[in-house]
Amino acid sequence: MNRALADAVNRALTPEEARAYVDQPISPEEREGVLSLMRWFLRRYPTPLERLAYVRRASRRWSNARQPAP
């Protein structure tokens, strides 16, 4: 991750920014979007071990995709 992106990802939100984000009401669309993903995840990977394994594979694919070609 380059420095600028790392700084953006890791910066601490101001209390106002955090409240504005967290306190924003969860719309029905947002809720359904998250629950739809959860339903898929729990259906496709029904056990905790399978879910952990999926995340390891997905994270590895993401890391590999970020690497520059030699």
Next chain:
Amino acid sequence: MCCRLGNSPGGGEAAPYNRGVRAGDFDELAFFRAIHRSNARALLIGRRALVLLGLPVLTADYDYWIAADDITAFNTAGGEVGLTPNHDAGAARGRGRYVLENDEHVDVLVARSVPTVEGVNVSFDEIWARRQTIPLTPDVRVHLPSVDDLILTKRFANRPKDAEDIRLLTILKGEPRT
């Protein structure tokens, strides 16, 4: 949501990729088994805890909050899968956190209490008492904070991804547990 990744270990510029070097095959179940058998009071926090609860988020590391008295037991467990601490137990207690690393990166919080950005003091002993337990196999269990306490831990650093995770946990909290 599936593309939201946490920090890569160490941060900064990635080293040039060396295709001749293959990542080790970290035995995740052996890691959790070793922690379970160590009887160290250890709570899995961070995004891997969310994954166990059914939220498909990506993360590059493990995050634990452990009892300050159980550092040695926890490190011994990490040593069984090749992980080594970057500080000795005394220094770790003084710093409040340290890292276990080798093939994987494990952020370990050891402070007895941590304040949220709003100044709420979150005590390890209190959230340990309220913990939930997820069985991985018949003989391996992982302890996590309750959903409400996971939300509190997300208020420690207050990064954009923490705010996002709070929203995810809030949605999860509103659903009947299966």
